[in-house]
Amino acid sequence: MKYIHIALFALVTFTGCRKFLDVTPNDKVFENELFNSRDGFESALADVYYGITNPNLYGRQLKYGMLDAMAGYWNIPAQQNPYSNVIGLNYQLPVYQTMLSNIWSGLYTAINKTNTILKNIENIKGDQYYDLIKGEATGMRAFAHLELLRLFGPVISQEGAGAKAIPYYAAAGNLPQPLISAGEVISRIDKDLADAELLLKNDTIKTIGRSTNGNGFGTIRYNSLIDRRGIRMNYYAVLGLKARLSMWAGKTDEAYTRANAVITQLETNRDAAIRLVGSSDVSARNKRFSVENLFGLYIYNHRDMLAGYLPDFSATATPTLVPQYTYLMNNLYKNSVHGSVNDYRWINWFGVIGTSQYRFTKFEIDTLPSSSQDQYEVSLLALPEMYFIMAEAKAATDPALAMQLLNKLRFSRNLTTGIPYDPATTTPEVVMNFIIDESRKEYPGEGYVYLMYKRMFRPLVRPTGTIPADLTIYHLPLPVDESIYNNTK
Amino acid sequence: MQLTVNWRKRHAPTYRSVFMHDWIRLPIKFIMKLSTAVLLIAMLSASVMASSQTVTLSAKNVSLKTVLLAVQKQTGYTYWANKELLQSACCLNVHAENMPLEQFLTLALKGTRIKARIEEGTIVLSQQKTAPSPLSLLIAPDTIPAQVITGVVQLKDGLGAPTPLAGATVSEKGVNGNATATNERGEFRIKVRTGATLIITHVSIEPYAVRLSDNQTSVKAEVNLKESLAGKDVVVTGYFTRKKETFTGASTTITRKELQKFNNNNIFSIIQTLDPAFRVQENNIAGSDPNRLPDINIRGISSVGSNVNLPLIIIDGFQGTLQQLYDMDVNRIESISILKDASATILYGSRAGNGVLVIETRLPKSGKFTVSYDFKGSATLVDLSDYNLMNASQKLEYEKLAGIYQYKDPADPQWTADYTMKLNNLYRDRQLAVQSGVNTYWLKQPVQSTFSTGHSIRAEGGNQEVRYSIDGNYADFKGAMKGSGRTRYGAAFNLIYRIPNKVTFRNNASFQGTKEYNSPYGSFSLYTKMNPYERIYDDNGKLIPRYNDLGQYFTSFAGGVSYNPLYNASLPYKNFNNSSILTNNLSIEWFIGSGFKLNAVGVLSKTFNDGELYISPYNTRFISESSDTRKGLYAVNNGGATQYQANLTLQYGKTLGLHSLNAAVIGEARSSKIDGRSDTLRGFVDDRFVSPSLALGYSSMRPTYTSVPERLLGLASNLHYDYDQKYLADFSYRVDGSSKFGEDNRFGSFWSVGLGYNLHKEKFFHVNGVDMFRVFANLGETGNENFTADMTTTAYLFSPDARYYKKNTTMYVSQGNPSLTWPKIFQKSAGIDAAFWNQRINVRLNVYERTTNRMISAITVAPSLGFADNRFYENLGEVRNRGFELSSTVMVYSNPQKQLYWSLNFAAVKNQSKLVKISDELKKLNESLVAKESNGDIKRISAYYEENQSLSVFRAVRSLGIDPATGRELYLDLNGNRTYTWNAQNQIVAGDKEPRLSGTFGTDLSWKGLSVRLFFYYTLGADIYNTTLVDKVENASPYMNADLRILEQRWKTPGDVAMYKGISDQTATQLTTRFVQKENTLRLASLNVNYDFMKVKLAKYRIQRLRLNFSTNDVFRLSTIRMERGIDYPFARTYNLGLTVEY
CATH class of the missing domain: 2.170.130.10 (TonB-dependent receptor, plug domain)
Incomplete structure (x- = not known):
């Protein structure tokens, strides 16, 4: 009996001790405190998106910066330009090493953040938004891995799916993961996307659309999860990513089906409000065609990031990145076969000051955020890509359909005259060339073209000359630190 | 405050069989805080049992031991007696049937002089008392009327109840041969004449006299420990x-x-x-x-x-x-x-x-009541002897040789001509300046020789029951750089109240304050780089702010514009930090009796800090800021700390014949919270008005604010046993819980076991000349909690900039490792303490091995883990430190008659660390530690971690020296091939910064009141990477001043056998073994002269003590290598003059 008392007494004091010792510094927020209510998940999730708005990632380098310098959109002098050493595609240069290593660790940091969220998600099991948060985090994990695969992975059409790609982090932990084959990475991304699709099946984007605020009038406690779904990992973004993934994997039929599903669903559900632009959408204030974004990234300080690089607000000072205006005009936008002076993209995105000061003005922001949020969106995945995927998937087997899809997209760009299909001359290769040219017109400033060439393993066509397709130019090296610190076999 | 207690002597040996190791068996882990005391009491009552055992035994001529063993078998009662006692009783005859134990024992021991008692399950045997100890009685000559005096001598040492002083001589003054010694309880008996004076002497006390009154028969003398010994033979x-x-x-x-x-x-x-x-x-x-x-x-x-x-x-x-x-x-x-x-x-x-x-x-x-006052004056003289810079003409000559006045751009002859002309003009101006005698000694500009004073005063007094002291101190120490220094002040009040042998209460309140103020002159290195051919002031006596100025559009040519650091120093400036700490320490000690003592301590302390840094908007560092709103800087910070601690200590002491036992259980709770806040403002329009309220804005969006709480709970126990003070054993155990550790690893346990052997107490060791010879050894495991909460948990911050659409985010800032746990430090240690020939020679030798397991280190990880800064903390690696410490003192000459003593001392220390186990991650850490410059050059040595290497090794590429033909450095690669190209892959372990041996030696001479002491400090065999040679001889920019060797010892023409590369070679010198040098140093660390005035002479001024003192530290320093020391702040020597008066 005595011993029981002693034990009880000890137990009480012991728990008292634990409580006494349970103090943490308040100059920071710690994981266990952050993730015990939905608020914490909301702000941690916001950090995942905010993290990738960094200029090292989608704020610059993965958009108009490094990737589009590589694709040759800009007229970069041999000296006195931060991108002078980029156009040479010599990835061993320190400038590349730094940029690539920032991209690599930036995207993996986003993955680590999502994994931390997912590790703690069961703390709010039963919350009304549990599925949404878990779905967004899972989708973002897939998105970031797919981006890494596209950048640092092999050229699958050449090297096969068995080629070593990148590590996949499916859970939080301290141990580095081994590099796995592209095929394995793809199947893991596919699984994450399937999970996300299921979790996001009740996404409010289906009912209130991509840009509406789901918080009703007079809401006291703002819920960021249901506001402007188009800038978050949403249901349609997951569907679109699935199509992008299939295309990257070389499964064209699957890609066609998946891309078609996106378009069909969006056409049948107009409430989602994601559609190709029409004449009413295109104005000086809306050059970014944000209404087409399946997944946009909202960068509130995008103007600061653009400053010096591209015209951010009708600036007249010479920016670092000047477009290859004449080349783009003569060879693409005003191309005698598929171009037109009426092309919305040409009209809205390019400008001349005086006689020869060329400007790429697509990202100019002329108002405060409150009046036109669309101006702050950077596209991570947009509807046109679905058309390109479908067209490319059918280029060989059904060139007529491919041309039809391409023309549909072109029509929305105010290229009202379709490119006629002629079974005799419009060979699959011709179709492919149309697709590539149209993509080059569609994606200046978007970091799309270099990766497109890489996937297709085609020569990198640039105004300064064409570089033959070669693994050396399409293999971005892993950061040196990765090979030093990750020696998992 | 804990007290000096010798439990063995203070408590009469009443037997009781509470073995302290019973306590140890308790589930100590679960007892925390107050439960300590409660549980102990519970255990005590549990161990009391009724005794109603009986014995059946019949034997003849058996030994006592046999009988007792039989009893133990039947009753379970153990016995306790010393060996002699057991052997003294043989041939017992007993016959008993079902006889109660006590009765049986009386029967069995009949006829012996042994007494038996039963105490809590143990039969305790002791010698029957007959007469007082034979030591304590000596009969005085029976001629004069005499009386017997009984008394007790007790020693006061510290605050506790006085302890009996055994072996003290008590003698009657003026009667030769009438003396006795105190027994182990401090008691004595002596027959003396009426009204005599007793003199008590002992090695550890000053002679003590007691004058007896006519009819006094008992004496209680409390004597003080000799001051020179106070604290000397105790360990706190x-x-x-x-x-x-x-x-x-x-x-x-x-x-x-x-x-x-x-x-x-x-x-x-x-x-x-x-x-x-x-x-x-x-x-x-x-x-x-x-x-x-x-x-x-x-x-x-x-x-x-x-x-x-x-x-x-x-x-x-x-x-x-x-x-x-x-x-x-x-x-x-x-x-x-x-x-x-x-x-x-x-x-x-x-x-x-x-x-x-x-x-x-x-x-x-x-x-x-006494008042003592201490004055200290100190003169500080700057020591620039390590600098060996070029003078004006040498510098100009070097510049010419380095080729900075030549320029050629083959593509642009016009520009070449223009620029060359400018350079020629510059050279001619400088040449003229040198010829006209300009040779500015920049080094002395920011430094000063200073005289600082310090005062401290103390008053104290009281009686047996109440004692108090109050003290205060103030000292302003001025540093060698102009305008720098440190002011310290403090006060304390101490109160002690005692009820002798019952309770001691002590309260100590203290205040300590510091103001540190830093020099407006900035880093000393600025002045070592200034060119000596530049004037400080122009012809009008005004400061020249800019140098090396070729005019508009040319500011970045020819090394660029440089600024006069004295101009910046002349601007309004503030840079200080104040801190003060208030502490109240309350302790209550309760002598419970029967060997127990309870001590409760409560401490509360509060720290206040504040600091300011102001830099004028006209400071040249803001020269490129275009807007006034960004010029100037005012940083204000304040903060503090609140700490409290409560301890409860229960001690128990017991002596049982020659056995002696001390035990203690300690419960402890500690809490500390450190707070801080700082703001940085900028944008000052006019530097005459220095106030944060006149700033145009903040330099960052928000203040920094920190609040770091830390809490600790501990439960410790210690058991000390010794036998006759010969064999010693110590066991300790502690459980700690700390808030700093991850939730899964809050608690850790630590232990130690120690054994000692006082050989000099052994009869067989009574060798002539050996006063003391003791050995000890111990081993145990302790911890180290040097870390912060964000090492164990992932942390997030909010930032005004971090926002996604309308939502502010929690920014992920660091990765935690919840499984991080206490590093364990396993130590083995042993030592010898010996003294010979009346303490003429003292020797101490300690050896140790300390192994740190699960060292906490920051681990760099693969970037694909996505951790903030690519790192987290992990328990990794194992470091072993091995070494020894030897110290000895030799009294070379000792003449008590003349009060002349001369002694020498010597100490040597060696420590060697070794990484026993190292993780792959830590090995990789090496790469990230390499201090690469932005262009990839490696000029700085960095820590290098490799298994079986010391923690202090560094690497460099093997060098063959400078090739006389080309003036370029020749390297040796890993395969032994010669090469001109430096490659990081060819680095080898080039040296170990840890000295092979270091220590002190010195001498101490004292004659009457005068004493002179010298202490030398030496280090032997450290490998030093001589940064002066790298930075000031080879990698120095030719536009700045540098070491003279740059001119004299660099390679100039083919055939030169030079130590340093070609004089015009401006490429970076990277890490090579050429600069690794073995360093042996010797410095006179301190020199003290003390003079104590004779008490007799002082008495008429009612002064109790007067002492004069002169001391100086670092009088000289000799080194086998020549290297600049004191880069940002020069070294200085301090000479102190002290005066102590006590009324």
């Missing part, structure tokens, strides 16, 4: 005090007496001089900056990182900071104990791994 652990003789750990105690002799305000250099195992890392960068706290460690470094090897500092039982100790007035200190190994430090458990410094402040003396 901070929880309680132990006699050094019975201590089983390695420690050094420094008493006030010794501190006084040094008369030096730098406590750390005193400690290092007296115990070289205590290291103060020489800081080449900070020099003698009074505002830079030194980096200290005990027995070498065991963890990788900055400031992780700092020992725990305990001031009056309460955890203090390095700064607190640094700023403490030496006059307040009673003793400093350096606890080094597991047995000595174990009671600090999780905090003990780096060793412990225990500082006890002075206690009030009882007796007459």
Whole structure:
């Protein structure tokens, strides 16, 4: 009996001790405190998106910066330009090493953040938004891995799916993961996307659309999860990513089906409000065609990031990145076969000051955020890509359909005259060339073209000359630190 | 405050069989806080049992032992008796049937002189008392009327109840041969004449006289410990005090007496001089900056990182900071104990791994009210002898040779001509300046020789029951850089109230303040680089702000514009930090009786800090800022700390014949919270108005705010046993819980076992000339809790910039590792203490091995893990420190008649660290540690971690020297091939910064009141990477001043056999073995002269004591290598003059 008392007494004091010792510094927020209510998940999730708005990632380098310098959109002098050493595609240069290593660790940091969220998600099991948060985090994990695969992975059409790609982090932990084959990475991304699709099946984007605020009038406690779904990992973004993934994997039929599903669903559900632009959408204030974004990234300080690089607000000072205006005009936008002076993209995105000061003005922001949020969106995945995927998937087997899809997209760009299909001359290769040219017109400033060439393993066509397709130019090296610190076999 | 207690002697030996190891068996882990006392009482009552056993035994001519063993078998009662007693009784005859035990024992022992008692399950046998101990009675000559005096002599040492003084001689004054000695209870009996005076003498006390009144028959004398011995033979652990003789750990105690002799305000250099195992890392960068706290460690470094090897500092039982100790007035200190190994430090458990410094402040003396005053004046002289810079004409000559006045651009002859003309003009101007005698000695511009003063005053007094002291101190130390210094002030009030042998109550309130102020002159290195051909003032006596100015559009040519640091120093400037700490320490000690003592301590302390830094908007650092809103800087910070601690200590002491037992259980709770806030403002329009309220804005969006709470709970127990003070054993165990550790690993347990053997107490060891010879050994495991909460949990911050759409985000800032756990430090230690020939020679030798397991280190990870800064903390690696400490003192000459003494001392210390086990991650860390410049050059040595190497090794590429033909350096690659190209892959371990041996030696001469002391400090065989040669001879920019060797010893023409590369070669010199040099140093660390005036002479001025003192530190320093020291702040020598008066 005595011993029981002693034990009880000890137990009480012991728990008292634990409580006494349970103090943490308040100059920071710690994981266990952050993730015990939905608020914490909301702000941690916001950090995942905010993290990738960094200029090292989608704020610059993965958009108009490094990737589009590589694709040759800009007229970069041999000296006195931060991108002078980029156009040479010599990835061993320190400038590349730094940029690539920032991209690599930036995207993996986003993955680590999502994994931390997912590790703690069961703390709010039963919350009304549990599925949404878990779905967004899972989708973002897939998105970031797919981006890494596209950048640092092999050229699958050449090297096969068995080629070593990148590590996949499916859970939080301290141990580095081994590099796995592209095929394995793809199947893991596919699984994450399937999970996300299921979790996001009740996404409010289906009912209130991509840009509406789901918080009703007079809401006291703002819920960021249901506001402007188009800038978050949403249901349609997951569907679109699935199509992008299939295309990257070389499964064209699957890609066609998946891309078609996106378009069909969006056409049948107009409430989602994601559609190709029409004449009413295109104005000086809306050059970014944000209404087409399946997944946009909202960068509130995008103007600061653009400053010096591209015209951010009708600036007249010479920016670092000047477009290859004449080349783009003569060879693409005003191309005698598929171009037109009426092309919305040409009209809205390019400008001349005086006689020869060329400007790429697509990202100019002329108002405060409150009046036109669309101006702050950077596209991570947009509807046109679905058309390109479908067209490319059918280029060989059904060139007529491919041309039809391409023309549909072109029509929305105010290229009202379709490119006629002629079974005799419009060979699959011709179709492919149309697709590539149209993509080059569609994606200046978007970091799309270099990766497109890489996937297709085609020569990198640039105004300064064409570089033959070669693994050396399409293999971005892993950061040196990765090979030093990750020696998992 | 813990007290000196010798439990064995103070408590009459009433037997009781409470074995302390019974307590140890308790589930100690679960007892925390107050439960300690409750549980102990519960256990005590549980062990009391009724005795109604019977014995059946029939035997003839058996030994007592046989009988007792039989009894034990039947009743389970064990016995306790000493060996002689057992052997003294043989041939017993007993016959008993079912006889009660007590009756049986009486029967069995009939006819012997042995008495038996039963106490709680144990039969305790003792000698029957007959007469008083034969020692204590000596009959005085029976001629004069005499009476027998009985008495007791007790020794007062510290605050506790006085302890009996055994072996003291009590003699009658004036009667030769009438003397006796006190027994082990301090008692004596002596027959003396009526009205005689008793003189009590003993080696440890000053002679003590008692005048007897006519009819007095008993005497109680309380004598003070001889001042020179006070604290000398005890070890203060901070929880309680132990006699050094019975201590089983390695420690050094420094008493006030010794501190006084040094008369030096730098406590750390005193400690290092007296115990070289205590290291103060020489800081080449900070020099003698009074505002830079030194980096200290005990027995070498065991963890990788900055400031992780700092020992725990305990001031009056309460955890203090390095700064607190640094700023403490030496006059307040009673003793400093350096606890080094597991047995000595174990009671600090999780905090003990780096060793412990225990500082006890002075206690009030009882007796007459006394006032003492101490004055200290110190002169500081800057030491620039390590600098060997070029003068104006040498510098110009070097510039010419380095080719900075030549320019050729083949593509642009026009530009070449223009620019060459400008360069020629520049050269001619400088040449003219040199010819006209300009040779500015920049080094002396920012420095000064100073005289600083310090005062401390103390008043104390009281009686047996109440004692008090009050003290105050103020010292303003001015540094060698103009406008820098440190002001320290403090006050304390001490009150002690005692009910003798019942309760002692002590309250100590103290205040300590510091103001550190830094020089407006900036870093000293600015001045070492200035060109001597430049004038400071123009012809009108105005400061020249810009140099090397070729005019508009040319500001970045020819090395660029440089600015006069004296111009910046002339602008309004503020840079100070104040800190003050208030501490109240309350202790109540309750002598419960029967060997128990309870001690409760409560400490509360509050620290206040504030600081300001103001830089004028006209400072040249803002020259490129275009807007006024960004010019100028005003940083304001304030903060503080609140700490409290409560301790409850239950001690038990018992002596049983020659067995002696001391036990203690300690419960401890500690809490500290450090707060801070700082704002940085910018945008000042006019530098005449210096106020934060006149700033145009903040330089960052928000203030920084920190609040770091830390809590600790500990339960410790200690059991000490000794037999006849010969064989000693110590067992300790501590459980700690700390808030700093991850939730899964809050608690850790630590232990130690120590054994000692006092050989000199053995009869067989009574060799002539050996006064003392004791050996000890111990082993144990302690911890180290140098880390922060964000190492264990992932942390997030909010930032105004971090926002996604309308949602502000929690920014992920660092990755935590919840499984991070206590590093364990396993220590083995052994030592010998010996004294020979009447203490003429003292020798101490300690050896140790300290292994740090699960060292906490920052691990760089693959970027694909996505961790913030690509790192997190992990328990990795194992470091082993091995070494020895040897110290000896030899009294070369001793003449008590003439009061002339001369002694020599010598100490040597060696420590070697070795990485025993190292993870792959830590190996990889090497790569990230390499201090690469932005262009990939590697000029700085960096730490290098490799298995079986010391923690202090560094790497470099093997060099064959400078090729006389080309003036280029020739390297040796890993395969032994010669090459001109430097490649990081070819680096080898080039040296070890740790000295092979270091220590002190010195001498001490005293004659009457005068004493002279010298201490030399030496280090042998450290490998040094001579940064001066790299930075100031080879990698120096030709546009700046540099070491003279750049001109004299660099290669100039083919065939030159030179130490240094070609004079016009401006390529970067990277790490090579060419600059690794073996360093042996010797410095006169301290020189003290003390003079104590004779008491007799002082008496007529009613002065009790007057002492004069002169001391100086670092009088000279000899080194085998020539290197610039004191980069940001020069080294300085200080000469102190001290005066102490006591009324």
